[in-house]
Amino acid sequence: LLNLMPCVFPVLSVKVLGFAQEAEEGTGAMQRNGLLFGAGVLVSMWVLAGGLLGLRAAGSQIGWGFQLQSPIFIALMTMLFFGIGLNLLGAFEVGTTLMNWGGRMQTNASGSGGTGAFLTGVLATVVATPCTAPFMGAALGVALTLSAAGALLIFTALGVGMATPYVVLSMTPALLDRLPEPGAWMETLKQAFAFPMFATAIWLVWVFGQQTSTGGVAFLLAGLLLLGVAAWIVHRWSAPQLSRTAMLVTRTLAGAALIGGVAVAIIGAGSAPAERASAASTDSATAGKAWRSYSSKTVESLRAKGRPVFVDFTAAWCLTCQVNKRRVLSTEAIQNAFDEKNVALVRADWTNRDPEITKALQSHGRSGVPVYVLYEGNGSEPRLLPEVLTEDMILNALGDLSSSS
Structure with missing residues (x-):
């Protein structure tokens, strides 16, 4: 089920395209790459x-998905997915760079296809973590209370479960034979897969805005603009048409634009967080x-006053929460039912790191x-309600x- 979640499927759609490309090379390459994917x-x-x-042992109060609480990580992930989208649309073709990791996972050289x-x-x-809670929140909570060996065993089982469908597909010749013949449709499919990548980038920009401010979002968008400039330079002045000098100049400019884009995005990540009061007023208006x-x-x-309390542990990067x-x-x-029962509503926003909220989650046997909680x-x-x-x-x-009251 995790493979079908919206934060995972855009990445795995690239893997499906890779399967179709590998079918032309034979089952051996496909089986090898399926195992490497797993x-x-x-x-x-x-x-x-x-x-x-390790961080938990050192005394840090963190939980599963902790990397998504870092605005810098969100900014870099946004640029990665935006770059993947540009690559899938054909804006640039780079054989071994970071963007090629996601946008062209299988390269023409058989030696690098395995790396992809x-x-x-x-x-x-990495991008699956915001989608784990609906199906694995309890398992993760238990894992983090066990010994290191026990916890790693549970995480291993989760990883095996996530990878198994794709490994099975790559290892079963009968399923391989059902793949359509390679052809022009593959280029169309590759370009179509760019739009889920852009949609993911849009969602990440929204999350970034919740963590920082409108000024921070402006910096991130400027970083994406510079990334687009870098891709345009590489596409406009492609390698086969250039002299050594022109290649050096254009690639230097593209590299400078890329580095500048990343730097600007990181600067935006340091922007002061938006006031929580405005977020609270928005929730109040909608609810x-x-x-x-x-x-x-x-x-x-x-609780000391005898009032029922409903606590919503949530985060902007948690799709299920939204x-x-x-x-x-x-x-x-x-809302009318809450009013009739005089229930006090409390929202625990875990978008940014908050040790007190993390501790409260742990007290309920959860890590994400x-x-x-009612x-x-x-x-x-207290009574814990289902995640969905x-x-x-x-x-x-x-x-x-x-x-009972």
Whole structure:
């Protein structure tokens, strides 16, 4: 299921295109690259898990998806996906650069195709983390309470589950035979895959804006502009047509534009975060009821008064959180139900790193968002709701308050 999530599928669509290209070379190349793709998923899962466990052992309060709490990481990922899109549209063709990792995972040289397959698995794992919570939040929470060996075993199982469909496809000749013959349709398909990449970049720009400010977004967009300039220079003055001097000049200019774009984006990442008050007012306007910002003291104070409390652990980069907010939590029926039960609404925004929220997640056996907690007004143990919400789930949980409060 994770492979179908919107933060993973754009990357894996490139892998599907690579399968079609490999079919022309024979099953051997396809099987080799399928295994290397799986290895990329596993190795990157181990690296992410090892980094998380290492920081946790050092005393840092972090959780799964922690890299997405860094505006610099979001800026670089935005530029990567934008560059992948440009590459898929044919704006530039570069054999071994960073953009080629995602945009042209399989190169014409058989020796580098394996590297591309491995790096596809790495990229798929890195961008998968905001989509893990709906299906693996409890497993990740348990993993981070185990020993290092036990946690790595769980992460290994998650990586194997993510990679298995593609490894199986690459290893099964009967499935390979069903792939269409290579042809002009592959170029059209490659260009069509550019637009999910651009859509992902747009989403990342929005996340970046939630973490920084409108000024920060302007810097990031300027960085993307310079990246576009670099791609244009490489495309406009292609290598076969250039003298050695012209090649040096144009590639120097393109490199300068690329470095400048990255630098500008990183500067934007250091922009002061947008005021949380404005975000809170926006939520209030859309939901019809004010949400308090999370703190453990706020929750304890409300519970001491005998009020039920609903806590929404969320983040701007969590797609499931945003869908739940707009399709369930912000509906008139749910807001009216909260009012009728006099439920206090608290939002724990984990978009940026917050040790207090991370600690609260750990207290509920979770390491990522979304998490929804309903405290009853009688001081009893809190109730954790499913990560993927429906109106009926909320209404049923609120209906139980009358008999237990």
